[in-house]
Amino acid sequence: MKKRKSEKLTTPTHTKTQTAKVAQPGRQAQVDVSTIGGYLIHRLQEIGVRDIFGIPGDFVLQFYGMLEESPIRVVGTTSEACAGYAADGYARINGIGAVCVTYCVGGLSLCNAVAGAYAEKSPVVVISGSPGMEERRTDPLLHHRVRDFSTQREVFEKITVASASLEDGLTAFREIDRCLQACQRYKRPVFLEIPRDRVLTRSVYDHRPADNAPVSDxxxxxxxxxxxxxxxxxxxxxxxxxxxxxxxxxxxxxxx
Structure with missing residues (x-):
């Protein structure tokens, strides 16, 4: 497996059409909630994520750029394993934790920490970039790939309570809600994978999160x-x- 490329973090440019403000002490920013990446950041803030741990890599640079512009504080670590354990400890104290890494070389390095969080009922949101949907068809020999493009997601399906690949503007927003609600309800990790050409994909309809709170009998x-x-x-x-x-x-x- 190749190591991720060292690239300078860049800030994406896009047109903001539907925005939401989420205030934090000393810092305010607008998040474009009509895009997959923006909506995910907005929902993370809503459930109490104030800090996110991780290491950027080429498949997740655009999303990292959006995180840097948001009120969520990005905390860099020396390795993905450190990021995973930091997010786990943070979740146990704060009630919810989050980690963001690149595809496979970053994501698979989190497995031990995430499996431990699952065993100990620690609610951690794991976010990973992945190759774009178009480039998967035109360049099947992309770096970091293990066996096939679904391998990373299949691994995380075994150690999380819910997982999704945010590939489609029709379903991605509902999948974000489903996974985050599962994380809160069951207090266990969830996994979200974002193809790098879908970060700025917009919803095909005006999405509002459904109230699926569990009802006691x-x-x-x-x-x-x-x-x-x-x-x-x-x-x-x-x-x-x-x-x-x-x-x-x-x-x-x-x-x-």
């Missing part, structure tokens, strides 16, 4: 609480082992 909840109380009352010397979910879902005060 009152009857099932009542039954579970009742059974728990009975089990504790019946025990002579009860020992309660609280799992990591207590911390991940912010339930420490309720438990105590």
């Amino acid at each position: 009152p009857a099932a909840l009542h039954e579970a609480i009742s059974e728990t109380r009975k089990a504790i009352s019946a025990a002579r010397k009860p020992v309660i082992i609280a799992g990591v979910e207590i911390h991940r879902f912010g339930l420490r005060e309720q438990v105590l």
Whole structure:
């Protein structure tokens, strides 16, 4: 596998038609939410991502340029593995973490950290660039490719709770929402791959995120609480082992 090329980060130019402001202390910026890249950044801010870890590479340079212009602080690391572990630790403290790397040589270096985050229920959003859809057809011998162009995504399907390749302006925005909602609901990593020629692709319709918040079943909840109380009352010397979910879902005060 070839190492990623060392290239200077460039700022993309595009026409802003639909924008959203998300304020942070001492810094404001507009994000073009009608593009795939802009919408992803906007949604990351909405769910509480203030910092993102990673290393830029050629397949993700344009998206990195958009990140640099946004209120999200980009934190460079010495390696992708370091970025993955930093995002995991950040998620455990902040409630959500994010990491952004280039295709395969960057993404596959994250696997151990992401697998650990999955095992420990740590909500990390993994973002990777990938070769453009057009160049895959015209230049199948692109660098960083392992076996075929879907290999990286297939690997991450095994160690994340949801994954998607944002290849189409018709479905990409819904896929972003689906994955981010899964990350928040299940407190486990998700994976989003953006072909570099789709970062500025616009939605084919006026997209608004759907409210798919999970709904509690009152009857099932009542039954579970009742059974728990009975089990504790019946025990002579009860020992309660609280799992990591207590911390991940912010339930420490309720438990105590």
